[in-house]
Amino acid sequence: MTLTPIITEFWDDPKLYTLDGYRAHGGYRALASALKQDPDAIIATVKDSGLRGRGGAGFPTGLKWSFVPQNDGKPHYLVVNADESEPGACKDIPIMMANPHALVEGVIISSFAIRANHAFIYIRGEVPEAIRRVANAIEQARAAGLIGKNILGSGFDLEVVAHSGAGAYICGEETALLDSLEGFRGQPRLKPPFPAVAGLYASPTVINNVETIANIPYIVDRGVDWFRQFGTEKSPGFKVFAVSGHVNRPGIYEAPLGITMRELLDYAGGMRDGRPVKFWLPGGSSVPMLTADHLDIPMTYEDMAAAGTMLGTGTPMLFDDTVSVVKAVTRWLEFYKHESCGKCTPCREGTYWITGVLEKFEHGHGTEAEVETLVGLCGQIAGRSFCALGDAAATPYPAALKYFRDEFIAATTTSADAQFDPVASYVFAGAVAR
Amino acid sequence: MAISEATREQMQQLAARYPQPRSALLPMLHLVQSVEGEVTTDGIEACADVLSITPAEVKAVSTFYTMYKRKPVGKHHIGVCINTLCGLLGGDAVYDALSERLGVGHDQPTADGEFWLERIECQAACTHAPVMTVDWEFMDDVTPTSAVDIVDRLARGEKVASTRGPVIRDFRATEHTLAFPLDGLADEGNPVDAKMLAGLTVAKERGMSAPTSKQEG
Numbered sequence: 131m132t133l134t135p136i137i138t139e140f141w142d143d144p145k146l147y148t149l150d151g152y153r154a155h156g157g158y159r160a161l162a163s164a165l166k167q168d169p170d171a172i173i174a175t176v177k178d179s180g181l182r183g184r185g186g187a188g189f190p191t192g193l194k195w196s197f198v199p200q201n202d203g204k205p206h207y208l209v210v211n212a213d214e215s216e217p218g219a220c221k222d223i224p225i226m227m228a229n230p231h232a233l234v235e236g237v238i239i240s241s242f243a244i245r246a247n248h249a250f251i252y253i254r255g256e257v258p259e260a261i262r263r264v265a266n267a268i269e270q271a272r273a274a275g276l277i278g279k280n281i282l283g284s285g286f287d288l289e290v291v292a293h294s295g296a297g298a299y300i301c302g303e304e305t306a307l308l309d310s311l312e313g314f315r316g317q318p319r320l321k322p323p324f325p326a327v328a329g330l331y332a333s334p335t336v337i338n339n340v341e342t343i344a345n346i347p348y349i350v351d352r353g354v355d356w357f358r359q360f361g362t363e364k365s366p367g368f369k370v371f372a373v374s375g376h377v378n379r380p381g382i383y384e385a386p387l388g389i390t391m392r393e394l395l396d397y398a399g400g401m402r403d404g405r406p407v408k409f410w411l412p413g414g415s416s417v418p419m420l421t422a423d424h425l426d427i428p429m430t431y432e433d434m435a436a437a438g439t440m441l442g443t444g445t446p447m448l449f450d451d452t453v454s455v456v457k458a459v460t461r462w463l464e465f466y467k468h469e470s471c472g473k474c475t476p477c478r479e480g481t482y483w484i485t486g487v488l489e490k491f492e493h494g495h496g497t498e499a500e501v502e503t504l505v506g507l508c509g510q511i512a513g514r515s516f517c518a519l520g521d522a523a524a525t526p527y528p529a530a531l532k533y534f535r536d537e538f539i540a541a542t543t544t545s546a547d548a549q550f551d552p553v554a555s556y557v558f559a560g561a562v563a564r
Numbered sequence: 565m566a567i568s569e570a571t572r573e574q575m576q577q578l579a580a581r582y583p584q585p586r587s588a589l590l591p592m593l594h595l596v597q598s599v600e601g602e603v604t605t606d607g608i609e610a611c612a613d614v615l616s617i618t619p620a621e622v623k624a625v626s627t628f629y630t631m632y633k634r635k636p637v638g639k640h641h642i643g644v645c646i647n648t649l650c651g652l653l654g655g656d657a658v659y660d661a662l663s664e665r666l667g668v669g670h671d672q673p674t675a676d677g678e679f680w681l682e683r684i685e686c687q688a689a690c691t692h693a694p695v696m697t698v699d700w701e702f703m704d705d706v707t708p709t710s711a712v713d714i715v716d717r718l719a720r721g722e723k724v725a726s727t728r729g730p731v732i733r734d735f736r737a738t739e740h741t742l743a744f745p746l747d748g749l750a751d752e753g754n755p756v757d758a759k760m761l762a763g764l765t766v767a768k769e770r771g772m773s774a775p776t777s778k779q780e781g
Contacts, residue, residue: 133767134774141756141764205583217647217686227728227755248583255594255631256643256687258700258741259729259755265745291581294742296590296629299685313589313615315628331584355778368774371763374649374690381691381762397766415648447649447690461648465685471628556654557693558707 131389133397134360134368137344138384141228147263149270152231158276160351164239165284172243176346178354180366185211185302185339186413186442188365188431197326198244198334207335208241208249209311210343212264213295213302215254216414217465219443221372222340224382226253226260229344230267234290236343238276239350241288244336248289251340252307255295265292299469303517304337306471317473318517341370361387365430365441373398375448376405376557388433391446392425402557405450409533413442415462416522418529419455439529452554454546455534459526460488466523477520480511484527491538494545501538505531567610571599575614578743586615591743593626598740603632638677640718641735642666643684643697644711650686654707655694659683661708662696665715678719680735691759692727699738701726704757728755 135141145151152158164172177192198206210233214222226233233251241249251268253261268290271277279287293311300306301316308330310316329335345367349357360368365387371394374380378399385394391410401407407422412429417440420427427437434441449458467481484507490496508524515521531538540549575592579585589611596607603626605619612619626632644659645651651659662681666674670683689695692704696711703714704727717724724732730752741747758765767773 132770132772133763134772135764135767136774138761138764139774142761144754144756146756147750214688215686218649218690219686220688220690220692223688224756224760228760254688255590255629255742256684256697256700257702258738258745259702259726261745262741262747262750263755266750269746292745293587294591294594294745296593296742297631298629310590311587312584313586313625315625352776353778356775359775359778372691373762374693375653379759379762379766380693381759383763383766385763397763445690449652453652458648458652461646461651465647468685552652552656555652556657558654 131386131393133383133385135384136348136368137225137229137232137341137370138382146228147230147267149231149267149274152229156351157231158235160347161235161238161276162282164242164350165282165286169243169245172239172350175354176243176349179349179357181342181345181349181357182365182431183339184341184345184369184444186216186416188441191338191342194326194338195244195336197324198336199327200245202334204333205248206244206246207330207333208237208244208246209307209330209335209337210237210249210251210340211302211304211307211337212251212253212260212340213307214340215299215302216416216443217462218374218411218414218447219372219445220374221370221382221443221445223257223260224372225340225344225370226264230263231271232344232347233264233340234267234271236346237290238271238281238288239346240336240338240343242286246336247287249291250311251290251292252301252311253292253294254301255297261292261294268292300471300519303519306517307337308335315471317471362428362430362432364432369429369444371429372445373448374445375410376402376450377448378402387430388428390426390428394429394446395425395448401448401450405452408449408451408453409455410446410448412439412446413444415465416525417442418525419533421533450555452550454550455530455537456488456491456541457546457550459530460485460492462526463488463523466519470519470523474516474520476511477515477523480507480520481523483507484523488527491541492546494541494543494548496538496542498539498542501531501535565600565604565606567596567599567606571595572610572614574743575610579614586617589615589622589625590629593632594739595743597632597637598736598743601636601638601736603634633680635673636677637680637735638673639734640678640732641680641682641697641699642715643682643687643700645685645687645693645695646683647686649690650693650695653693657708658694658696658706658711661712662715665712679715698724698726698732699735701729701732701738703727726753728757729753
């Protein structure tokens with residue numbers, strides 16, 4: 131399958147981030163056409179396109195929009211989830227730095243469709259460069275009359291705010307993000323009510339990922355049939371894949387959904403030194419890992435689910451045979467423990483206990499009984515936590531055990547670093563391959 | 565230090581951006597760090613006063629988010645990603661080298677007030693591993709040697725540019741950007757590098773492109 135640069139097509143134009151640069155490549159053409167349509171027609175177009183959320187869950191975007199009650203007399207809000215913090219995910223920040231106007235144009239069209247007059251882009255605080263470029267794009271759009279009162283004479287008013295977070299992975303969970311955006315600790319809310327009915331300030335709210343919203347101008351401009359020629363029936367469209375790890379050319383690769391990891395890996399120059407893939411994760415640390423046996427599975431929502439994992443953020447991380455899976459999993463659990471918001475007991479206590487036992491294995495002090503203890507601990511969290519963070523924390527270990535049980539058994543006597551020289555997995559010069 | 569009238573006015577401006585003023589609390593706390601170098605009690609009280617909430621409510625929020633510090637951060641914040649991908653690809657060694665060079669551990673300031681070192685979680689730059697940040701600007705693809713060199717140059721007051729962003733200013737300046745992102749630096753430095761263009765480059769080399777209209781068959 132070939133690469134299909136669409137959102138990334140003009141990233142080599144150093145002026146793309148400016149209004150003039152974006153317009154030179156057809157930018158804001160979709161907005162002009164959208165504002166002449168009925169908002170419901172745009173919701174129908176997005177529904178018909180089959181676009182699914184690119185933040186990880188893959189929920190159909192048009193369907194989400196259609197849940198917003200109309201003529202309810204309440205203000206509506208669009209909130210863009212730009213809190214990209216999932217380990218392995220690195221595609222929204224590049225989109226915001228390289229092509230911020232695609233996001234801003236998508237925000238304006240999407241707000242018009244759901245009848246929102248106020249939109250917020252919640253960007254994690256640790257990436258000032260993305261924040262300043264998005265804020266700059268908003269300001270340029272405002273100066274050009276594309277944001278503000280009576281946009282392009284349509285009678286539609288919109289304010290857009292770029293909002294900085296302050297370091298909390300949990301704020302990527304949509305209801306925690308809303309609490310954070312309201313100026314509280316970012317802890318998830320009980321659902322229902324869902325945000326489409328009672329979201330920001332208890333008003334109807336749509337929350338979409340950056341890449342999802344950046345798709346909107348292209349769908350509106352080029353149409354449903356154009357969009358659906360990419361991907362599959364259940365996973366239409368294209369994806370900004372970010373390939374990282376022990377590959378020769380890590381980076382951003384945009385391709386139709388349904389491309390395989392083997393094809394993406396070929397475009398990324400293969401594994402370094404021709405080493406084998408030991409394990410890889412299709413879309414962030416929260417999705418179960420796969421092995422070299424799974425490189426030919428199409429990267430779609432449905433095929434990844436059939437393989438026992440998820441497409442997630444579509445940002446594959448690949449690790450070669452120098453890496454200790456025990457160490458990798460332990461580090462991910464240390465992350466979830468750090469990021470657990472503390473609201474619910476299974477996640478708050480469970481991440482603490484799993485991490486503690488895994489650290490014993492990392493140091494070569496696990497026991498065979500504890501191999502099963504960990505299975506039990508993960509089972510106690512999955513499905514019992516308040517939000518998806520707990521489920522995510524219960525994911526890496528069972529997946530690793532499925533493929534690498536021997537390595538956990540070995541870690542009952544031998545530390546991860548004794549099994550695998552850590553220097554061998556470094557990517558810089560001076561790191562000597564074993 | 566007492567929060568100045570000018571800073572309070574900026575807090576009011578932030579609050580006015582939102583339908584409900586309390587939404588401005590996170591940017592306001594960034595503003596506090598930009599003038600105080602940390603989240604001080606005076607800063608907490610000023611936020612509470614402007615938003616008509618209690619200092620306890622502000623403090624409860626400030627302690628939830630890792631970017632807010634209750635000790636002076638110093639001139640430069642140094643972050644090293646130690647999450648699985650960056651850490652195992654060399655971030656661990658980068659962190660160790662910086663910890664040795666600076667003589668401090670995780671989430672600690674140096675005695676001279678020049679640096680703060682922190683083991684940070686995934687910075688959304690895994691394609692550029694191992695990743696370091698200076699005042700939260702990207703320093704991509706570092707090695708132990710290059711990371712220590714960056715710190716040495718900063719310590720000597722030399723000009724250091726982010727790999728995907730502007731020339732490094734200091735921690736307080738970045739915190740101000742997080743409150744007021746129109747800092748005039750959007751045109752400085754090009755954050756789009758070869759790795760972000762990797763797929764586009766391959767596509768051009770191999771003559772691949774996406775159809776702009778529906779193709780039959």
